[in-house]
Amino acid sequence: MWRVLGTLSGGPETVTVLADACLLQQPTMTKVLDRMERSGLVTRQQDARDRRLVRVHLAPKGETMLAELLVAARAHEAEVVARHPDAAAIKDLLRALIARQGRKHRPRA
Numbered sequence: 001m002w003r004v005l006g007t008l009s010g011g012p013e014t015v016t017v018l019a020d021a022c023l024l025q026q027p028t029m030t031k032v033l034d035r036m037e038r039s040g041l042v043t044r045q046q047d048a049r050d051r052r053l054v055r056v057h058l059a060p061k062g063e064t065m066l067a068e069l070l071v072a073a074r075a076h077e078a079e080v081v082a083r084h085p086d087a088a089a090i091k092d093l094l095r096a097l098i099a100r101q102g103r104k105h106r107p108r109a
Helices: 002-008 015-021 026-038 060-083 087-105
Strands: 042-046 054-058
Touching (some): 002 015, 002 054, 015 026, 026 042
Antiparallel strands (some): 042 054
16 A cells, blocks of 8 residues: 555556556556555546546545655654665665666667
8 A cells, every 4th residue: 555655646647557666466456446445545537538547546535644654654764774874875776776677668769
């Protein structure tokens, strides 16, 4: 749920984008979204431009949960960084690896 909420913090996304971001197969992502929708965390709406697509949106309850999780995540991160002096360098390395991986998987024009 954390990855879904975090991904949706940037705005509505398709189920496919969410599945990729959460490293899940699409059927599994659909089941996760079913539970999250029943819990009032997300809503699904048909895309206005392409009716074949469904966009997942954060519901108000999901926005509240995300805000609370972000506070906890930032506090945890600060604690880890304080205990491990190399954590900041490791974070930079991980960001670079993620960016490089994203470039490898983008279709070429």
